[in-house]
Amino acid sequence: MSLTNASPLEAAQAAKSASHVLATLSAESRNDALTAIHAALTAARDDILAANARDLELARQAAADGKLSQSLVARLDLGKKGKWEDMLKGILDVRDLEDPVGRVTLRTRLDDGLELERVTCPIGVLLIIFEARPEVIANIAALAVKSGNAAILKGGKESTESFVAISRVISAALERTQVPNAAIQLVTTRDVIPELLALDRHIDLVIPRGSNDLVRYIKTNTRIPVLGHADGLCSIYLEASVDPALAVDVIVDSKTNYPAACNSLETLLVQESALATHLPRVAAAVAAKGVELRCDEASKAALEQHQPPIPNLVLTSATERDFTTEFLSLTLAVKTVPSLAEAIAHINAHGSHHTDAILTASKEAAEAFMSGVDSAGVYWNASTRFADGTRYGFGTEVGISTNKIHSRGPVGLEGLMIYKYKLRGQGQVSAVYGEGEGRKRFLHERLPLD
Amino acid sequence: MSLTNASPLEAAQAAKSASHVLATLSAESRNDALTAIHAALTAARDDILAANARDLELARQAAADGKLSQSLVARLDLGKKGKWEDMLKGILDVRDLEDPVGRVTLRTRLDDGLELERVTCPIGVLLIIFEARPEVIANIAALAVKSGNAAILKGGKESTESFVAISRVISAALERTQVPNAAIQLVTTRDVIPELLALDRHIDLVIPRGSNDLVRYIKTNTRIPVLGHADGLCSIYLEASVDPALAVDVIVDSKTNYPAACNSLETLLVQESALATHLPRVAAAVAAKGVELRCDEASKAALEQHQPPIPNLVLTSATERDFTTEFLSLTLAVKTVPSLAEAIAHINAHGSHHTDAILTASKEAAEAFMSGVDSAGVYWNASTRFADGTRYGFGTEVGISTNKIHSRGPVGLEGLMIYKYKLRGQGQVSAVYGEGEGRKRFLHERLPLD
Structure with a gap:
């Protein structure tokens, strides 16, 4: 994890390359990285809460001046009863979930010696845009590493101090693991959201966590699929x-x-x-x-x-x-x-x-x-x-989706996965199959999954 | 199925209402509708191929004048060896697939008397935009009915005659079934695509089948999720x-x-x-x-x-x-x-x-x-x-997706489904659960799926 002043394009290219490595790491390597993150955050509690207190003080002043809502101030407070503990527990909960990568969900014999297999794999590069809630950084980093996805994180300015403190700790922890450095990119430069939203060749999914206005803005301004809810009515x-x-x-x-x-x-x-x-x-x-x-x-x-x-x-x-x-x-x-x-x-x-x-x-x-x-x-x-x-038992969540495709409701690890089809043959060609006379028929025989 | 001159908004609203009915029909009712469509198309073979021949004649003239590509003419030809038979077989193949609606894919006991269930359900309203390939109408109608989705179809002008002929036959066949008339809306008025793409409150998924330019245009001009491939490199x-x-x-x-x-x-x-x-x-x-x-x-x-x-x-x-x-x-x-x-x-x-x-x-x-x-x-x-x-054994396909979310590769019936979470309780409230002292813990007990 790196605090970067790279351009959005550089960050996204680096994340894409890292995603190709991360996607091939073993479950053990990914879990070890989560253990390291948990230990490092536990050790750094006081520093992080002190940084959060500085964010809070500024936010409370802004709220008193009527420039910030009280509900945002509430969401910012990492010292609120149970929040820190929930954040840390969430990391271990995610680590201890079943590995979502490489699960075979379909196997079909198309013909003798020609077998099709559908296997779960990471989506690729996620862009997470959030406003306050500094604990989201830890949640998202945990879910990204566990699911084998690279992530670009862009946080709101109100949580900058908390955000930088948490990310430095995670960054140092990951240095000693096999997760590539660029797999989790923190973008701290301002006003880069429009540039990031244009990078549909490098970023595969945007997950906004914040106000309805933020979500609507994002949905209107990108060709990248967006996972999130604009309203909760x-x-x-x-x-x-x-x-x-x-x-x-x-x-x-x-x-x-x-x-x-x-x-x-x-x-x-x-x-x-x-x-x-x-x-x-x-x-x-x-x-x-x-x-x-x-x-x-x-x-x-x-x-x-x-x-x-x-x-x-x-x-x-x-x-x-x-x-x-x-x-x-x-x-x-x-x-x-x-x-x-x-x-x-x-x-x-x-x-x-x-x-x-x-x-x-x-x-x-x-x-x-x-x-x-x-x-x-x-x-x-x-x-x-x-x-x-969390209440549904997903360990933690990246958000609640009101989309009608991909992932609906609370989105945990499964929402960050897609699949690929692997076809293993012996030189088969398509031309010989079909409905006409003298053509071969496909067997389409469902095979057991293990 | 109706040939409509309704406005795009009216068509989409009617499709949305119909989708709520269609989603609650039994598998038997949906399968009966497919049997009826198959029988009606079989009986109307000569009329439909005659209509297709009129489209083809115009297209061949346009190709001769350099106004249309030869590959488009080839795709238009419903009389091409095996195409008609494949189209009809596809309808029965889809009918005979496992019912995709109402499958329980997760069951968790959150607490005593509080059970969570994840159940597959239709996405809602699909918008299918296609250029030539008149057989797509039958494919899509079959997949939509089977999966419990409503569909709005917008075809290319080169296949108008074939398209109208097929849709009249399907329409007459559906009249005698329980599938609501507005569940499959044919839009034959011109230049309505921009209006349809703006209806993100009523249309849940756009599936373009046509040129790369068409797909790119659509992806750039809508907030509705798009399932499709821009390129096949x-x-x-x-x-x-x-x-x-x-x-x-x-x-x-x-x-x-x-x-x-x-x-x-x-x-x-x-x-x-x-x-x-x-x-x-x-x-x-x-x-x-x-x-x-x-x-x-x-x-x-x-x-x-x-x-x-x-x-x-x-x-x-x-x-x-x-x-x-x-x-x-x-x-x-x-x-x-x-x-x-x-x-x-x-x-x-x-x-x-x-x-x-x-x-x-x-x-x-x-x-x-x-x-x-x-x-x-x-x-x-x-x-x-x-x-x-078809080769993968999905019965037929709505297209091949290069998306990184929801559905990837050839998209059959499963790609047209989403799920909802049903939670059955006895008056449980959230406030009593949590990590703190005196709070209840969730059980999160995985239950068998049947």
Whole structure:
């Protein structure tokens, strides 16, 4: 890993060459590099947290001046309870995952002595662009090394001190391993993103981690495939059949556990028949946590007319726009729907295909919801906040994808792999095969994978 | 299937809604639709071939006037030996493939009563843009129906008559099935491609089938992911250890079987020690088929100095540009390399990551080549022409992808699928899980897939 002042083109060319070496290293060599990174970061804890404190101080000043959001400051804080430990644990979790490289996923005998094999391999060169969250550097470096991909990292300026501190440590650690130096390139020069995005011959995948604006900017300005989500507009459909206490727990967690997260709840759809039986209790519970409600007419009436009055209720009339807004704050849009079919249709039309849940006692309704909602995550009686690579057991994640191809939902190691077809023959030619008279037929015999 | 004069937006919205229905149809319903399409096309053979003959006549005139290439005329001809039969067989082959929808590919117990499942599902709405090749309509309709995807088809004007004839037949056949009418939309109005490419909220994947220029234009002008290859610059590395007769067979087939195809040979890399032993025989064989050689100095000298002189040899000096050119004709670039490592490096730097082969008697050299060459297909002692979905046993193909994500190489049914995560709980919330004291740990227990 090198802190480089190389040009974007030089960095990308070097990363491409390194990727060809990294792709042929053994699992043991890649795992050893992760062990080395973990040990070095553990030893350097105090230095890194001190650097992070300097970033934080500047960020807090900027936030006080109104130049930076509080949620960005929160994401920047590596000293926040459990964050450092999670970062380090993530590296070992990734190391201890099954090796994703070289797995045979298809074997077919095309003809005698002509065997086709599909084998997993790294994608090549990843470009990771992120804003704050300094721990992402360690996560991404771990995932890249484990998966045999080279990576170019471009961090936001707010985390520069943390970023440089972590990368120096990783760089020194990798020097003593077989991972080529240029396999992980840190780009610290400014304003290079447009140049990097033009390098579609050298960079195979862009993974932006940051604001919606950043993701949209990137998607509009590159021919390189982009893996990421522009929005996390998650909905819950509350059916009258569900235990109201369960509904309160799940909705409070989905909305208030971490409102700035992409997997937090933004729209609550309420079955008409649950307006009187369930909604008041749910509204009281989220109101107690400071959530402001934007309600359609029916849900507004149900809450305002409830006796006794619901304490702390902050309630306004929803506009159509509220149902396509990712608030990322303690605001919740509430809409009444007559049926499951309308709930599914609303989510498919208004949601962002990230994670949506149904709360119901009916298995049939739950299965119809999970089959009909076109989202990366479709949940039955569980918080939308579970949409996360670590929680899914992927070790760590590079992000959550709302793409419809390649990798969807939390992206772990598998999302960084592709495959190649190996064909081993004995001089076979295509001309002799076909449907006509006197042509050979292919056998297409499926073979066992090991 | 409908022949529509709807606007691109209307077509895409209708396709999106239809995709939500199509995605929930049973395998039986989708297979029944394919049976109906096959029967209807079989019955309408004469009408369709007559329509195709009208397209062909216009195309031949245009080719005679120099306005259309001969290779396009060849691709247009549905009456070419075996083409019609292949088209019909492809529909049944696709029908008889394993159902790709609803396959469980991962099951994890996150905690007691909280189970995660990853299930395959259709991508959604595909936009297929193709130039000639009228049989593509039937291929794509079959693959879309089988995979549960809606598709918008936009064909080239040269195949309009064939295209309309085939689509009318398919449309009538689908009327009697459960596949919604708007699931397959034919757009016949002109100049709508820019509008379609802007509809990234409704269209999930673009699959261009046509010239490199078409693919490049599309990649530059849309935020929708594009599946396709811009180039097919395939190489063969000829090692001195291989049986010269095997080399002749494979190189002749790779270069001359169908020079306009993307999986045809464009660059021959010759091990230095094979210049005298193998190259003359190979050159004589391809020269006999009308192939013109563009040689580097060493290979040129070896061929020109060969005694007795090689008959029919047409040979010029190669320029650097010849090694990055997809000739798509009877022209072959020849370059001498000292070693396997140089061959791999040349291919990774100059090739298009489509399909590359090594001809060698050494298993070690073959495995090193297949591991080190970063291409969708890496072959040992077999013709590059095997890179094809039908030949791989995929039933039929939507194209060959040189993308580094999602789907690589010949793309069959699996390339049209994505997955969703279903999480079934009992009211679990995220707040209670974590690494700190008093927090619950996830079980992350891998469960059997059935």
